[in-house]
Amino acid sequence: xxxxxxxxxxxxAGSLLSVLLAAAIAYRARxxxxxxxxxxxxxxxxxxxxxxxxxxxxxxPGDHRVSAMTILAGILLFFLLEKLVLWRHxxxxxxxxxxxxxxxxxxxLLITVGDTFHNFVDGVIIATAFIADxxxxxxxxxxIIAHEVPQEIGDFVILLHSGYSKRTALMLNVVxxxxxxxxxxxxxxxxxxxxxxxxxxxxxxxxxxxxxxxxDLIPGLHKRTSLAATAQQVSLxxxxxxxxxxxxxxLGQ
Numbered sequence: 567x568x569x570x571x572x573x574x575x576x577x578x579a580g581s582l583l584s585v586l587l588a589a590a591i592a593y594r595a596r597x598x599x600x601x602x603x604x605x606x607x608x609x610x611x612x613x614x615x616x617x618x619x620x621x622x623x624x625x626x627p628g629d630h631r632v633s634a635m636t637i638l639a640g641i642l643l644f645f646l647l648e649k650l651v652l653w654r655h656x657x658x659x660x661x662x663x664x665x666x667x668x669x670x671x672x673x674x675l676l677i678t679v680g681d682t683f684h685n686f687v688d689g690v691i692i693a694t695a696f697i698a699d700x701x702x703x704x705x706x707x708x709x710i711i712a713h714e715v716p717q718e719i720g721d722f723v724i725l726l727h728s729g730y731s732k733r734t735a736l737m738l739n740v741v742x743x744x745x746x747x748x749x750x751x752x753x754x755x756x757x758x759x760x761x762x763x764x765x766x767x768x769x770x771x772x773x774x775x776x777x778x779x780x781x782d783l784i785p786g787l788h789k790r791t792s793l794a795a796t797a798q799q800v801s802l803x804x805x806x807x808x809x810x811x812x813x814x815x816x817l818g819q
Contacts, residue, residue, distance in 0.1 A: 569696060569697065569700075569754075570754060572696050572700065572703060573692060573693045573696045573697075573703070573750050573754055574747065574750065576692045576696060576703060576704070576706075576707035576750075577689055577692055577693075577707075577746045577747050577750045579707055579711055580688060580692060580707050580710040580711050580714060580746060581685060581688070581689075581714070581743035581744070581746035581747070582740065582743050583711070584711050584714035584715050584718055584743070585714075585718050585736075585739045585740055585743045587715055587718075588714070588715050588716075588717075588718030588719045588721075588722060588739075589718070589722055589735075589736050589739065591715070591719055601786065601787060601789075601790060601795075601799070602798070602802065603715060603716035603719070604716045604783050604786060604787065605787060605798065605799040605802035605803050605806075606712060606802045606803070606805060606806045607712045607713035607715070607716055607779075607783060607806065608779045608783045608784060608787070608802075608803050608806060609802060609803035609804060609805060609806020609807040609808075609809075609810075610708065610709045610712035610713065610806040610807070610809060610810055611709050611712070611713055611775045611776075611778060611779040611783075611806075612775075612776070612779050612803075612806075612807060613709070613806055613807035613808075613809070613810030613811060614705050614706055614708075614709035614775060614810050615709075615772050615775040615776055615779075617807075617810050617811060617814050618701075618702055618705045618706070618810070618814060619695070619702065619706065619768060619771060619772045619775070620637075620772055622698060622699060622702055622768065623765060623768050623769060623772065626765060628765055633765060633769050636766055636769035636770070636773075637769045637770075637772050637773045637776075638773075639773075640769060640770040640772070640773025640774065640777075641773045641776060641777050643770075643773070644773060644774060644777040644778075644781075645777070645781070648781070648782075678721075678725075678738050678739075678742055681717075681721055681739070681742045682742045682745045683745070684717075685742055685743055685744075685745040685746045685749070686745040686746065686748055686749035687749060687774060688710050688714070688746050688749065689745065689746035689747060689748060689749025689750035689751075689752075689753065690749040690750065690752065690753040690767065690771075691706060691710065691767075691770075691771040691774060691775075692706060692707050692710065692746070692750055693749070693750040693751075693753035693754045693757070694753055694757065694764060694767040694768055694771055695707070695768070695771065697753075697754070697757050697764060698764050698768055701817040704813070704817065705810060705813050705814070705817070706771070708809075708810075708813065709775065709810065712806065713778060713779075713783070718739060721739060722735055722736075722739060725738060725739070753767070787799050
């Protein structure tokens with residue numbers, strides 16, 4: 567299988583299949599299901615970044631202090647993007663979101679624009695990971711799938727409550743997901759001519775995954791403070807990390 571084929575398959579799984587799975591769940595999902603999926607996504611994201619991406623960066627040549635600073639700069643960059651309403655996830659419990667949704671579709675439009683940008687970045691991340699190492703690409707794609715499903719469920723719910731029909735909401739999410747392929751193809755052809763950018767882009771990828779897990783996903787989990795909810799969250803986060811570790815061993819990293 568060629569490198570480009572692997573990248574496109576990773577994008578297909580990370581975008582279109584995630585959207586369709588999320589839509590199938592959202593048709594029947596209760597708001598309480600989303601935090602369960604989010605807990606698992608936190609574990610896979612943190613597992614992927616700390617077990618795979620960051621070790622791969624620091625095993626390579628170059629100034630590791632610069633790499634660390636690039637990761638830090640990336641985290642601050644995503645903070646600024648979120649402040650500018652270019653990076654929106656809505657991973658919290660759906661019932662908390664509904665109060666602000668009666669705005670004649672503006673929330674749905676906003677989240678579609680933000681999700682398109684987010685999917686474009688995911689495509690760049692997937693392509694960069696596959697170019698650096700095939701196994702790293704597989705694990706990165708799986709981590710992205712894990713966090714895309716709860717995100718897309720939240721997006722789908724928001725679109726429905728913004729006044730869109732189920733069919734229109736699905737079509738908007740599908741069209742938005744195509745940005746993943748645009749980002750991946752741009753990264754693939756650009757990095758063929760500028761391979762020295764790979765380490766820097768992996769640092770940005772690591773920053774993105776850390777930021778999504780810590781800033782976007784975990785705060786929503788804190789809204790459920792009972793001992794039972796906390797135990798469930800910790801167990802699911804550990805399960806997510808465990809799956810990444812198991813893949814790490816199975817792929818012989």
